[in-house]
Amino acid sequence: MSGSSAALQPPADAVKPVRHPDAPAPGELLGAHYEHCFGCGPGQPHGLHLEARAGEGVSLTAEFTVQPAHQGAPGLAHGGVLATALDETLGSLNWLLRTIAVTGRLETDFLRPVPVGTTLYLEAEVTAVAGRKIYCTATGRLGGPGGPLAVRADALFVEVKVDHFVDHGRQEEIQAVMNDPDQIRRTRAFEVNP
Numbered sequence: 001m002s003g004s005s006a007a008l009q010p011p012a013d014a015v016k017p018v019r020h021p022d023a024p025a026p027g028e029l030l031g032a033h034y035e036h037c038f039g040c041g042p043g044q045p046h047g048l049h050l051e052a053r054a055g056e057g058v059s060l061t062a063e064f065t066v067q068p069a070h071q072g073a074p075g076l077a078h079g080g081v082l083a084t085a086l087d088e089t090l091g092s093l094n095w096l097l098r099t100i101a102v103t104g105r106l107e108t109d110f111l112r113p114v115p116v117g118t119t120l121y122l123e124a125e126v127t128a129v130a131g132r133k134i135y136c137t138a139t140g141r142l143g144g145p146g147g148p149l150a151v152r153a154d155a156l157f158v159e160v161k162v163d164h165f166v167d168h169g170r171q172e173e174i175q176a177v178m179n180d181p182d183q184i185r186r187t188r189a190f191e192v193n194p
């Protein structure tokens with residue numbers, strides 16, 4: 001079963017997404033947006049370590065290999081972890097728009113079980129933009145980019161300012177990020193109007 005709910009249908013005044021002129025070139029690895037992100041951070045031992053690569057237009061591909069720490073049922077990926085992989089992949093699209101945005105809504109279809117050791121090949125694209133609202137879609141396939149479809153998702157991301165994180169994040173981590181010039185550079189790469 002698939003098909004997104006009315007909340008994920010772009011309004012009549014939505015426009016096509018525009019790839020930012022300074023977006024990473026097609027084929028370029030996007031890198032982690034935060035060292036300790038559960039989805040993409042290299043400093044998160046049990047994280048997904050998802051790696052995303054820019055595609056054409058406002059699209060990208062990503063890969064994630066399911067580890068024993070990601071199990072739900074014996075030998076199978078937990079559904080919440082797969083939803084995280086989709087969420088992270090969709091969130092990475094914002095590198096190409098150079099916009100900071102957070103997930104407002106994520107609708108997921110789980111079509112096939114995903115065994116531990118499998119590499120999930122993900123593809124995502126932004127389909128429409130309406131003001132601060134970014135509509136996007138993603139798929140995850142087993143074993144290769146042309147493999148069987150295992151998971152898919154439609155989502156709405158909402159553009160926010162850096163203040164979103166500063167105001168709501170725990171002080172300890174926010175301060176550490178503020179003191180890290182590398183992280184500040186990565187955050188700036190998301191923003192058109194910092």
Ligand SMILES: CCCCCCCCCCCCCCCC(=O)SCCNC(=O)CCNC(=O)[C@H](O)C(C)(C)COP(=O)(O)OP(=O)(O)OC[C@H]1O[C@@H](n2cnc3c(N)ncnc32)[C@H](O)[C@@H]1OP(=O)(O)O
Nearest residue numbers: 007033087088091100102103104105133158165166177187
């Ligand atoms: C120093 C620090 C450096 C940090 C450097 C970070 C770098 C970049 C990190 C990125 C990280 C990504 C990681 C992966 C993606 C996540 O996992 S993000 C984490 C999960 N998501 C969240 O925590 C978001 C929690 N929710 C919220 O904060 C707020 O609800 C939101 C989403 C910001 C919206 O609140 P708001 O700004 O007050 O906006 P609001 O007026 O309510 O909504 C705006 C529009 O969106 C619509 N909308 C909002 N929510 C929904 C919904 N659920 N369904 C349908 N429509 C909705 C509204 O109806 C409205 O539509 P219009 O009226 O404009 O037509």
